[in-house]
Amino acid sequence: MRFSHFDLNLLRVLDMLLTERSVTRAAENLHVTQQAMSGSLRRLRDYFDDPLLVRIGREMELTPLAQGLVTPVREALLTVEGALNYRPHFDPRRTARTFRIAISDYGSFVIMPPLLRLLAREAPQIALDVRVLMGHSFLALEQGDVDFVTTAHPTDLYGPYRPGDLIRRERLFSDDFVCIADRNHPDIRGGLTPDLYRTLRHTAVNFGPNVETIVERAWKAHHFRPDIGSTALGFAxxxxxLPGTVLVATAQRKLAEVLAPPLNLAIHEAPMAIGTLEEHLFWHERSTDDPAHSFLRGAFREVALALHR
Structure with missing residues (x-):
């Protein structure tokens, strides 16, 4: 197989076929006809001397060779994209660029507003495509589908998913936990004591199987099994x-300071040691030297410094 004989236009086609495992879906995503996609697949099969996609039952599966091509093909495309996006003289006020960020609802309320205000002042043409933080967000980061992940560290809070060796990390800030309840809660007017905390009904966050929050870990460490009156998909x-209920929530202080006043909620010091959240920013090594990417990391850093103060 000679590189000089390979049509580089087929590289994007190959990546889409390896991702979608379907000629039809790959054709739709690349806005070409199914006939054209089938022709490209034939050329790829001839070049690699391998079927690449084989039908097993009603589904198409990758051959062993195709499975081995998934990562290097995606890395090759991302390297080309990085080269095309590179600008030696970066002007934040003139650069139009969209960055994809996977972030929790906590980060959406605590980090995003000051970050967007900073960008509006210093880089008005930079846009942020915000994605929901999920367990597979690190895989998306490795594959180039997102540019940043912001989440609590250690990452084992998110189940079996772990950052790969090429994922870089920077600590942004820390946050502690407080208790929040309706301002007119009938049982907390005299203050929230440890005994009262154990008798109240609680609301908790449920991120799904194999995902344990810092609060849940603290409850286990204190051998406390709370009376859960409701669960939610995120801390925010x-x-x-909470408004109008007798439930009590245990959440991050910075989030509570943002949401408690408009929701007519009261913030109480946690009567049980919960621990500390360490918010970190993650990105792939391939983006480290990108001037625009470096600028946005600096913007995160500036926002984090203000939050720390």
Whole structure:
């Protein structure tokens, strides 16, 4: 196989076929006809002397060779993309660029507003495509589908998913935990004591199987099994569910300071040691020297410094 004989236009086609495992879906995503995609697949099969995609039952599966091509093909495309996006003289006020960020609802309320205000002042043409933080967000980061992940560290809070060796990390800031309840909660007017905390009904966050929050870990460490009256998909969502109820939530202080006043909620010091959240920024090594990427990392850093103060 000679590189000089390979049509580089087929590289993007190959990446899409390896990702979608379907000629039809690959054709739709690349806005070409199914006939054209089938022709490209034939050329790829001839070049690699391998079927690449084989039908097993009603599904198409990758051959062993195709499975081995998934990562290097994606890396090759991302390297080309990085080369095309590279600008030796970066002007934040003139650069139009979209960055994809996987972030929790906590980060959406605590980090995103000051970050967007900073960008509006210093880089008005930079846009942020915000994605929901999920267990596979690190895989998306490695494959180039997102540019940044911001989440709590250690990452084992998110189940079996772990950053790969080429993922870089920077600590942004820390946050502690407080208790939040309706301002007119009938049982907490005299303060929240450890005994009262154990008798109240709680609301908790449920991120899904094999994902344990810092709060849940603290409860286990204190041998406390709370009476859960409701669960929520995220910490911010949990606080929005509190007004007018007798539930108590345990959440991050910075998030509580943002949401408690408009929701008429009261913040109480946690009567149980919960621990500390360490918020980190993650990116792939391939983006480290990208001037625009470096600028946005600096913007995150500036926002984090203000939050720390």
């Amino acid at each position: 969502t949990m606080l929005f569910m």
